[in-house]
Amino acid sequence: NAGVMQNPRHLVRRRGQEARLRCSPMKGHSHVYWYRQLPEEGLKFMVYLQKENIIDESGMPKERFSAEFPKEGPSILRIQQVVRGDSAAYFCASSPMGRLYGYTFGSGTRLTVV
Amino acid sequence: GESVGLHLPTLSVQEGDNSIINCAYSNSASDYFIWYKQESGKGPQFIIDIRSNMDKRQGQRVTVLLNKTVKHLSLQIAATQPGDSAVYFCAEIEDGGSQGNLIFGKGTKLSVKP
Secondary structure (H helix, E strand, O other), X not given: XXXXXXXXXXXXXXXXXXXXXXXXXXXXXXXXXXXXXXXXXXXXXXXXXXXOEEEXXXXXXXXOXXXXXOOOOOEEEEEOOOOHHHOEEEEEEXXXXXXXXXXXXXXXXXXXXX | OOOEEOOOOEEEEEOOOOEEEEEEEOOOOEEEEEEEEEOOOOOOEEEEEEEOOOOEEEOOOEEEEEEOOOOEEEEXXXXXXXXXXXXXXXXXXXXXXXXXXXXXXXXXXXXXEO
């Protein structure tokens, strides 16, 4: 079991470009959560998805950010027209049943906007 | 504002000593708490959890104490080792974790001196 896989590990984007972050949950996990971590800060919840459904997006910025978890393939966090303030580490977690049992984090994608 | 915070941002201990990391929370509806360890460049790693109907839980070399009266959580690490050096976060969730999104504190950086 490879665990929660996130790629890329590091991503550099110029202001105005788009960033796509991918998360493949653990085998058998159908619930995915995205968090953002600013330097020297704790993780902040962004969005909770099940296959083909957004369950809770209360932590997502209203503009430029979107997330999906298609029937096939990884979950994608998409940031359009990136700004310097989007620079952060983005972590994905997955769980098998939408509860905290088996809640496992990936190693994150570090986004740098230049 | 943050509903979970920490008393000390950094903690330095001698190898072999016991470490105590503290956490305060303000949401009295929180009923499940988790301690995570995050090493540099990695995602949070589960250490130990506790439900609000308990006041103490022990794991291997770690103990979590919960004081609901003063809304305080602590993590005790026995015989601290260099491999314990990391940032430690407490996280809380309310309503039995029905949605699974965690609220993290800012973290305490633990440094272990050999």
